[in-house]
Amino acid sequence: MQHKHKINKGISRRSFLGTASCAAIGSTTFLSSLLNLGVANSLAGMANPTISSGGNYKAMVCILLAGGNDSFNMLxxxxxxxxxxxxxxxxxLALPSGDLLPINFTDANGKQFGVHPAMPEVxxxxxNGKLSFISNVGTLVEPTSKTQYLNGSVKIPVGLLxxxxxxxxxxxxxxxxxxxxxxxxRMADILQAGNTNQNISMNISLSGTNIYQVGNASTEYAIRASAGGSVGINVYEGTSALDVALKNGAESLLAQQYQDIFKSTFTNKINDSQANHEEFSAAINQAPVLSTTFSNNAVSANMELIANTIAVRDTLGVNRQTFFINFGGWDHHDSVLDNQTNMLGVLSKALAEFQTAMEELGVADCVTTFTMSDFGRTLTSNGNGSDHAWGGNVMVMGDTINGGQVFGNYPSLALNSNEDVGGAILLPSISTDEYFAELSKWFGVSNSDLSYVLPNISNFYDPNSASLPIGFMAS
Amino acid sequence: MKKQFFVLFFMGFFNFLYAQVYSDYVGAGHSEGVSISSSQMNTNNDPLNSVNGSGLGMDEYEVARFLNYATLGADYELIVSVSNQGISNWLDQQFATAPVVNFQDTTWAIWEHFYPQYINIWGQNAVENAGDAVIPYWFYWKMAWWNNILKSDDVLRQRVAQAYSQIFVISEKSNLQLSGPGMADYYDLLYQGAFGNFRDLLYDISLHPMMGFYLSHINNPKSDPVNNIHPDENYAREIMQLFSIGLFELNLDGTRKKDVQGNDIPTYDNNDIKEFAKIFTGLAPAAYYWPWEDYSWIPPEWGSEYNESPATIVTWEPMVAFDNWHEAGNKTLLNGQVVPAGQTTLEDINDAIDNLFNHPNVGPFIGKLLIQRLVKSNPSPAYVARVATVFNNNGSGIRGDLQAVIRAILTDAEALDCSWQDVASAGKLKEPLLRYTQALRAFNVTNQSGRLWNWGYQFDEAVSQGILASPSVFNFYLPDFQPNGAITDQDLNAPEFQIHTSATSINYINLVYDWFMEDNLGEIATYASGTIMNTPGYELNELDPVDYLYLDLSDEIAIANNPTALVNRLDLILTGGLFSNTTKTNIINAITPLSDMNERVKAALFLAFIAPEYSVQK
Structure with missing residues (x-):
């Protein structure tokens, strides 16, 4: 609890606004405050972005498998x-061994693996070295053994399961x-300032508001595949006298400065979004037509829009972007086998299509895609589904990674093993901090900023270490 | 009606007085007992009173604000009516009104309107042999909801049911979409139980097969250690976390209790979940259903293939118990209460529901959630405590009396006292769905056919909200969501901002344009699509003219020659007087050049609906 407040106070937007230009704040609110924050960040010594504009583009694509993927049937x-x-x-719930699609990897214990039969693309x-798994990743506050978990001698995550x-x-x-x-x-708090374009957030969401992309000074910019990109106020494009009158009226209403924080939050979002739209839509209209074809479902449609957005990165004036997709529906207490067959199939195709598109655009070596999910699921069955558990397996993809490997120690799946903390729930062996630290460092977060992005990281990893926490990133 | 135009006409002057709205006035804001005696309302129609301030329509403003909490949208006549009878009397009358509609009946009736059309277009054989192609899907329920909430006058019950639907969440975004009547029947349960006892509601939702499918405790067998099968924990967790007690021990005022180290105290741990999971074993469908075959003679059976889908079971009857599939042995509930071995499934469930119902958290936990749905995002601890106290004892020694709880929430000083309008933490963002229902209800939407069968699909796509349509059991937004910026800086919550994104915030404005400027008030579907089996058509340009929705704006058009009067009237109806003078001036300036009165009213509505004072309730 203390910690959160410390972070917020350290870089609270209000305290920056106090030192930043008030004139700018009055005019365009959050957009200009991002700029101010960039300056303020440097002043505060929080960050010293060294990224030059142009070239050196990097993007991270996060696919959140919301609901808790039963990932011990994925790998x-x-x-x-x-x-x-x-x-x-x-x-x-066990898949027949003959149905598993073999992958070429043997771990230190002689374990060989197959992926779910619905994932031939994966x-x-x-x-082909484009994708790797990281095994048994989960939320941890500090390194935790089964004994420590059971005797309560370490901090454990709140609201586990x-x-x-x-x-x-x-x-x-x-x-x-x-x-x-x-x-x-928090990455955007630091790295946004390195983008030439300060108007459009570095963090782009295909799935609306989320926590991942919201920092102390940054928020996501939401676009929609169903809208073909960003969304703008239609009447602002009208030319009739009536539409012009409505536009002027609407602008006068939305330009009012409100002391009331609900009203100012309401209008700020609209005004920022409209300004962002005008820029974003101008850029996305110039996206080349890709020869890669995408499947006809929402996940692939989102991946296609991400590909189009990456294609116009120079027009947008960005060299760092994160993308976020919430792919929900994984809470398979019921019918896990049928549901996973459908959904892992969708995921597998979407990953392959996106990788092909990145190769077509020549950016596969600067785009990393990764998955996360609420938790793994109980290894045991509840009849025809599985319940909430803890550690799970994730995927990373791109020419940026050391492909074709299963990182981490794939746990024993025997009941009452050293990882089984009871009820066939697996204690994670790799923390989310280690997973994300490796991605963050690749993305350009400096050693000294790493604990701003990941406040618990030093419980698991020395930010100044010469080696990477896990080793899945190639550089 | 006509008489009121004078009042509004003179509101140009009144506006001057009204600049004082944030300060006190007689009869406003101190209505803790809430018997606003309004017999003088008749004299309010004298325009003089608006000028000299003697009678004023002031309590109309207070009433309109109140009706923003208590209804899905009030028209001017309702505002006047409640002003006349007083809020307290009106609440009595609303509480005494029995449910006037039945969502399941309406859902069937709408499906039965379409079904013959499918047969006509595709042929009996094709329809019946195409799997589940023409079953009564979710969208017939959606049409029924819109139809019923737009027509019925039991507005408080409708509002409260909609609030419950965001606490006791099920969603069409799951296999529940296979049964429109099931979704409707679940909603009927919330609607009919709106003013009943919380204990009954908690029991009824727990046994509803749609909840059973949504949180997977239907067909949930006892443990089978040999095969490593344990009872499904899903419902056990969510009934505690979301539907009754929440994650942490609470004080009466909703703040968290602390242990000696100052830490929050969890209400349950994973062992408790496992115990409750055992309770919810042994439930299965009561009977089977298929649209064109009689399944009613088939006895319910554990493990039947028909059990697996909401499409093939009777989703409008409670689940039944198969005690042989219920976990034997005793179970330890919260606070150490032990359910003895050997009880029946339903005895166990009753004990577990009582165990949760009597937990001291329920009053503050559910009370605060309801305040957030109805009144404000950040109630003071004192407000939560007052409501929780009523939950714990309605004054007659009864715990869980929801009628008393609703009354306590709606008539609390913190809801009604206008001084709260100046408090930064007061207020809430009005849900997009409520902005839409209000648009339609405030101006008496209707059509010639009387079939107000709105689908609501495009609305949901645009702003991420619909009835029983959240992405997960965690509703459309979390109760403690904090949007970035000033609200987070002050450590306040504003749940509805979770769906106020760069996409939805703009889409909302485009929707408002469609409603008022394009006369596209909804997706009314009354005929079968000629191209896709079992899909109602709803293209606006293909609508039968008798189904075309329109608003009754005659009263507004009649005063539109006075833009100030028009804007004041909209301010009263829509916000209860929250428009700032600047906002009014901006709207007036924009609409005054429009010489067509019809166009002027529509433009005024467009602008009023995008003004932040409309979307932010204070």
Whole structure:
């Protein structure tokens, strides 16, 4: 609890506004305050962005599998005793070994793996070095053993196994608190200033408001695949006398400065969004037609819009962008086998399509895609589904990564193992902090800023270390 | 009606007085007992009173603000009526009104309107052999909801049911979409139980098959250790976390209790969840249903293939217990209460519901959620405590009396006293859905056919809200959501801002334009699509003219030659007098050059609906 306030006070927007130009604040509110914050950040020594505009483009695409992906059926041990252990524990949820799609990797324990039969594209990406798994990742406050968990001698995440808390903590990476600020937003607090274009947020959401992309001074810019991109006020484009009158009236209403914080929050969002739209739509209209074809579903449509946005990065004047997709519906207490077959199939195709598009655009070496999810699920069955658990397996993709590997120690799936904290719930062996620190460092967060982005990181990893926390990023 | 035009006409002068709205006036804001005696309302129609300030329509403003909390949208006649009878009497009358509609009946009736059309277009054989192609899907329920909430006069019950639907969440964004009648029947439960006892509501939703499918405790078997099968924990968790007690021990005023180290105290742990999971085993559908075959003779059976889908079961009857599939053995509930071994499923469930219902958290937890839905995002602890006290005891020794709770929420000084308008933490962002229902209800939307069968799909796409349509059991927004900026800086909550994004905030303005400037007030669907089986058509340009929605703006058009009077009237009806003078001036300046009165009214509505004072309730 203390921690959250410390962070907020350290970089609260209000305190910057106090030192920044008041004139600017009066005119365009948040857009100009982003600029001010960039300056303020440097002054405060919070960040010293060294990214030059133009070139050096990097993007991170986050796919949140909301609801808790049963990821021990996504990445499955397929050989000998390892498969038997899996099949015994998972009982009627176990996939037949013959259905698993083999991937070319053997871990230190001799475990070999297959991916879910609905994921041939992921199998292909993995075997071609474009995709890797990281095993048993989860929310942790500090390094935690089963004994420590059971005797309560370490801090454990609040609201363990609860959707609302765990989905939040994957986005904040501060599991000891409830917080509405995410690590992607804190990255933007620091790195936004490096973009030439200060109007449009570095953090672009395909799924509306989220915690991950909201920082202490940054917020997401939401675009929509169903709208073909950004959304603008239609009447502002009208030319009839009536429309012009309405536009003028609307602008006068929305330009009012309100002391009331509900009203100012309401109008600021509209005004910022309209200004962003005018710029964004001008740029996205210039996107080239990709020869990569995308499947006809919402996830692929979102990936296609991300590809189009990346295609116009120079026009937009950005060299750092994060993208966020919330792909929901993974809470498979029921019918997990059928549902996962459908949904992992959608995910697998969307990943492959996006990777192809990045290669077509020649940016596959500067775009990293990664997944997260509320939690893994109980290894045991509740009849025909599985329940909320803790550690789970995630995917990273791109030419930026060390592909074709399973990072971390894929846990024993035997009941009552050292990772099983009871009820077939797996204690994570890699923290979200380590996972995100590696992505953040690649993205350009300096060693000294790492603990701003990930306040708990030094519990797991020395930010000044010469080596990476996990090793999945190639550079 | 006509008489009032004079009043409004003179509101140009009145506006001058009205600049004082944020300060006190007689009869306003001190209505803790809330019997605003308004017998003088008849004299308010004398325009003189508006000028000299003697009679004023002041309590109309207070009433209009109140009706923003208590209804899905009030028209001018209702504002006047409530002013005349007083809020307290009106509440009595609303509480005494039995449910006047039945959402399930309406859903069936609408489906039965379409069904013959599908047969006509596609042929009986094609329809019946195309799997579930023509079953009564979710959208017939959506049409029924819109139809009923736009027509019925039990406005308080309608508002409260809509609030409950955001606490006891189920959603069409799941396999529940296979059963419109099931969704409607679930909503009927909230609607019919709106003023009943919380304990009954909690029990009824727990046994509703739609909740059973949504949170997967239908067909949930006892544990099977040999096969590593344990009871499903989903409902066990959410009934505690979301529907009754929340995550942390609360004081009466809704603040969190602390242990000696100053930490929050969890209300339950994972062992408690496992115990409650055992309670919710052994429930299955009561009967089976298929549109064109009689399944009613098939006895319910554990493990039947028909059990797996809301499409093939009777979703409008409570689940039934199969005690053989219920976890035997005792179960330890909260506070150490032990349910003895050997009870029936329903005995166990009753005990568990009582265990939760009697937890001291329920009053402050549910009370605060309801305040947030109805009145304001950041109630003071004292307000929560007053409401929780009524929850705990309605004055006659009864716990969980929702009628008393609703009355306490709506008549609290913190809801009614206008001095709260100046407090930064007061108020809430009005949900997009309520902005829409108010647009239609305030101006008496209607059509010639009487079929107000709005689909609401495009609205949902645009602003991310609809009835029973949230993305997850966590509703459209979390109760503690904080939008970036001043609200977060002051550590306040503003749930509805979670769906006020760069996309939805702009889409809302475009919708308002469609409503008022394009006369596109909704997606009324009354005929079957000729191209897709079991899809109602709703293209505006293909509508039968008798189904075309329109608003009754005659009263507004009649005074539109006075832009000030027009804007004052909209301010009264829509916000209860929250427009600032600057806002009024801006609207007046924009509409005055428009010489067509019809156009002027529509432009005024467009602008009034995008003014922040409309969307932010204070």
């Amino acid at each position: 499955v041990p397929r050989n000998g005793a390892h498969y038997t252990e899996y099949a015994n524990t998972r009982s009627n 199998q292909h990406l993995f075997n 609860s959707h609302a808390d765990q989905i939040q903590q994957w986005q904040t990476s501060i599991p000891q608190n409830r917080s509405s600020k995410g690590w992607g937003g």
